[in-house]
Amino acid sequence: MAAPVAGDCFIAADVGGTNARISLVRTDADGAIQVLSWRRYPCADYPGLGAILAEFVADHPAREGIDCMVIASAGVLLDDEVINSNLPWRISLAELRRDLHLRELHVVNDFAAAAHGTGRLAASESRLLTPDVATAEPGPTLVIGPGTGLGAAICIPRADGVVVLPTEAGMAAFAPGDEREIEILRWLRRRGHAHVCTEQLLSGPGLVNLYEALCELRGVTPRLDAPAAISQAARMGEAVALEAVLTFCALLGSVIGDLAMTASAHCVYVAGGIVPQIADFLPRSEFRARLVGKGAMRAVLERVPVRLVENERLGVLGAASWYLQHQQERRHREKAAHKQSQAAAAP
Numbered sequence: 001m002a003a004p005v006a007g008d009c010f011i012a013a014d015v016g017g018t019n020a021r022i023s024l025v026r027t028d029a030d031g032a033i034q035v036l037s038w039r040r041y042p043c044a045d046y047p048g049l050g051a052i053l054a055e056f057v058a059d060h061p062a063r064e065g066i067d068c069m070v071i072a073s074a075g076v077l078l079d080d081e082v083i084n085s086n087l088p089w090r091i092s093l094a095e096l097r098r099d100l101h102l103r104e105l106h107v108v109n110d111f112a113a114a115a116h117g118t119g120r121l122a123a124s125e126s127r128l129l130t131p132d133v134a135t136a137e138p139g140p141t142l143v144i145g146p147g148t149g150l151g152a153a154i155c156i157p158r159a160d161g162v163v164v165l166p167t168e169a170g171m172a173a174f175a176p177g178d179e180r181e182i183e184i185l186r187w188l189r190r191r192g193h194a195h196v197c198t199e200q201l202l203s204g205p206g207l208v209n210l211y212e213a214l215c216e217l218r219g220v221t222p223r224l225d226a227p228a229a230i231s232q233a234a235r236m237g238e239a240v241a242l243e244a245v246l247t248f249c250a251l252l253g254s255v256i257g258d259l260a261m262t263a264s265a266h267c268v269y270v271a272g273g274i275v276p277q278i279a280d281f282l283p284r285s286e287f288r289a290r291l292v293g294k295g296a297m298r299a300v301l302e303r304v305p306v307r308l309v310e311n312e313r314l315g316v317l318g319a320a321s322w323y324l325q326h327q328q329e330r331r332h333r334e335k336a337a338h339k340q341s342q343a344a345a346a347p
Contacts, residue, residue, distance in 0.1 A: 004106070009036065010068035011056070012323070014110060014315025015049060017074055017086030017148025018042070018204075018273065022056045023316040024066070033120060033320045035313060048089045050099050066204070067097075067103040072113030072319040075147060076168070082107060086148045108322050109166035110315060111151035111271075113142045116164055116325070117318025118155065118269050118309070126269065126307040128284060133305045136267035142260050145272025145309075146252065150199035154263040161325045169259055177254050177290060180217075187203075187213040191272065203249050204274050207231075211244040223304030231277050245278050248283035257291040258306055268306040269312055279308055308329070 009145045015022040023038040037060065041052045049071075056065055073091060075084025082091040087119040097105050098108075118141060128134055144152040150170030176182045188196045188209065197238040200206055211230050213220040220240050224230050235240035252275070256268055292301040311317075 008068075009066065010070065010104075010320075010323070012316040012319040013049075013053065013069065013071045013073075014113065014319060015073040015087070015091075016042070016273075016315075017069060017084070017088075017108060018044075020046075021312065021316055022276060022322060023058060023313065023320075024051065024056075025316070025320045026322075027324060031324065033317060033324075035316065038313060038316065040312075043088050047223060050096055051092050053100055067101060069100070069102055069104070070106040070108065070319045070323040072108050072110045072315050073321075074151065074163035075107070076108045077107050084149075096194060106326065108319060108325060109151075111143055111145065111155065112151035112164045112166040112273050113165075113318035113322055114145065114151070114269075114309075114314055115141065115153040115155035115318065116162065116321040117162070117316075118143060119162065119303060120317045120321055121309065121311060121314070124313040127279070128310050129279070129306040130288065130304075130307050131271065133303055136305050137303070139266035140263050141301065142256070142263050142265035142268045142278040144247065144256060144259060144268065144270055146199075146203045146274040148204055150203050150206070150255075151272065154265070161328070164322075169255075170203070171197045172200055175199050175254070175258070177250065181251070183217055184210065184213045184247075187216060193299055198251075198255060207248050207274065209242060210247050214243050214247070216238050224315070227274060228277065231281075234278075234281065245281050246285045246294055248285045249272075249278065249282050250290045252282075253285075253287035253289070253291035254293075254324050256306065257294050257297075257301055260291075260301060261297055269309055270306060271309045275308060276310070 009024055009026045010024050012023050020041045020043055024036045026034045026036055039056060046052050073082050074086055076081045080093050093105055093107065141155040143155065152167045152169035154165040174185060176185050185196055188200060200209055207227045207230055208225060211224060212222045218240055224233055224241060230241045231245055234245040260268055292298050294301055
């Protein structure tokens with residue numbers, strides 16, 4: 001299996017529950033990543049990931065030379081399949097290799113890729129959400145993103161790259177922070193959810209759950225069923241929609257604070273598709289108060305900057321970055337094994 005060299009092209013993909021973002025990338029001699037082409041595909045419009053990738057490859061003039069792909073996907077890779085309840089179809093690695101005639105195929109968790117990608121962001125590609133603290137001390141970085149689900153990963157720097165720990169933080173049990181959130185938890189349990197996880201409230205569908213729960217608690221008939229509609233109604237001053245969005249922002253702060261403490265994070269990046277739609281509500285909400293309101297850890301969390309990623313190509317940049325580091329580590333292992341073999345064979 002040949003490692004990529006400067007000028008080599010390969011496909012990097014970022015597959016979420018709603019959209020798949022596919023790119024053709026090339027590496028420079030200095031390790032920089034160039035995105036040569038990029039497209040977004042609505043997942044629900046295609047019968048599977050193979051159809052999306054085949055269309056992308058067919059539309060590219062250099063398609064005959066594309067036989068290497070790295071895919072950042074929501075979920076967990078188990079044997080040959082990606083396991084994720086938010087994807088509209090299954091992903092089989094064997095089928096992708098066969099149908100697309102691939103020499104090389106890798107799958108990495110989407111938020112592990114996002115964590116790799118944060119190191120490729122320019123300063124202008126993220127917005128500070130904590131104006132009182134902008135500078136981060138060197139150390140671990142937390143990447144979190146509410147979208148179709150809730151993803152998170154931890155990025156730990158080291159001398160020769162990074163170590164990234166993907167998580168399933170969205171599946172952790174929801175922890176209410178006040179009486180209203182306790183009532184929301186009870187509402188979800190009445191709907192048959194024995195395990196109420198964080199992403200049932202902190203995601204696109206989670207915002208809808210918050211709105212519907214608050215409608216019932218306020219004795220109002222729900223009339224909205226999409227995150228964009230709820231955020232738009234909140235901007236128009238609709239009371240329950242506004243309460244739902246502000247509650248979402250408070251929960252985001254609370255969860256970021258919890259995960260930042262767990263990871264000993266010195267910096268946080270927020271990605272995903274939901275927060276950019278409601279970022280203007282954050283200063284009006286309890287986002288910051290809930291983020292730092294962790295008892296004795298307040299003084300630590302008050303020094304953690306939080307930045308909102310504003311580059312939609314984060315996932316594909318991260319997938320490509322993961323692949324380059326993976327290949328570099330493989331070469332180092334092969335070199336070390338060769339030296340050991342030579343030493344063992346020496347008289």
